[in-house]
Amino acid sequence: MSLSGPGRTERLVLPGVLTAAQAAATVASIAAVQRSDGAIPWFRGHHLDPWDHTEAAMALDAAGEHERAERAYEWLRRHQLADGSWYAAYDDGVAAAPTDRGRESNFCAYPAVGVWHHVLSTGDEVFAERMWPMVHAATEFVLGLQQPGGQIGWKREDDGRAVTDGLLTGSSSVHQALRCALALADAVGEPQPGWEAALGRLGHAVRHHPERFLDKNRFSMDWYYPVLGGALTGAAAKERIExxxxxxxxPGLGVRCVDDRPWVTGGESAELALALWVMGESDRAVEILRSIRHLRAEEQGGMYWTGYVFEDDAVWPVELTTWTAGSILLAVAALGGDEATTAVFGGESLPVGAASDCC
Structure with missing residues (x-):
């Protein structure tokens, strides 16, 4: 099996953040966690969830590891439930037994982002056709949770009961995923005008109606995700970030997960860097990525600690996660101009949805 060497990671080089050799080591470490069936758990012995599995697969594609990424998407295709969803978590075992039978809307939407990223990375039209039924079913499941105000309900319980509360972070992530699903629909010649309308309603809710979402203001993801997911742009995006x-x-350490705890995390820091890049603020994005170099564990194959409690000078939790490493690689790929990565996060070529004048 191919593993990326320095020559394959030229767009994963960023001075002060990653060298080609460091990027190659991180990619190899993610690949080492991937199971032979394509699954990418957080780390060996821990669970897999569809969102973070997809994030790690996208990082593999950004590094040129297209065969490995394709196997990750095939795992999703094989494990999709009859209603188009996936469980929220599966154990790291051959049988992939579910450990959380809830079916979360943003978890089920995000594979569309990864599939479209892979299509753009490879130009593989056969893959696009093969994955279209999976993305179609997943998107229909997600939109089945859309509320009259445009927001997306959080999840369905195992018994089918809908949890209709909307999460701003989750709905913002779904916003990006819907755009990618629509791009795939256009590519396979299956336009979805109903999805266009749903996207318009969702974007309107994110931009104009914070009261329609649960109050999670203390979480940094609720701060930057409307920008990262493409719903908030221009002056409004800049105002929100400032x-x-x-x-x-x-400064010098990264981004807090929540505003009232002395804990910075690699995933949130990398995602903020991506959001800054989306806004055209590459210098600040690089500054954020440089600030989390202390989370890199060279002696553990160039993986990244999930977080750091700075008041205690302690890594916490003591885990090296594929999705943290993946998010950092994707932020570097965007800054380095990787075309597929810039397309799915920059969004200039993605559908924008039907205009919505809903209240």
């Missing part, structure tokens, strides 16, 4: 900057950014 408004929360001092609450969440710890």
């Amino acid at each position: 408004d929360g900057w001092d609450r969440f950014v710890v």
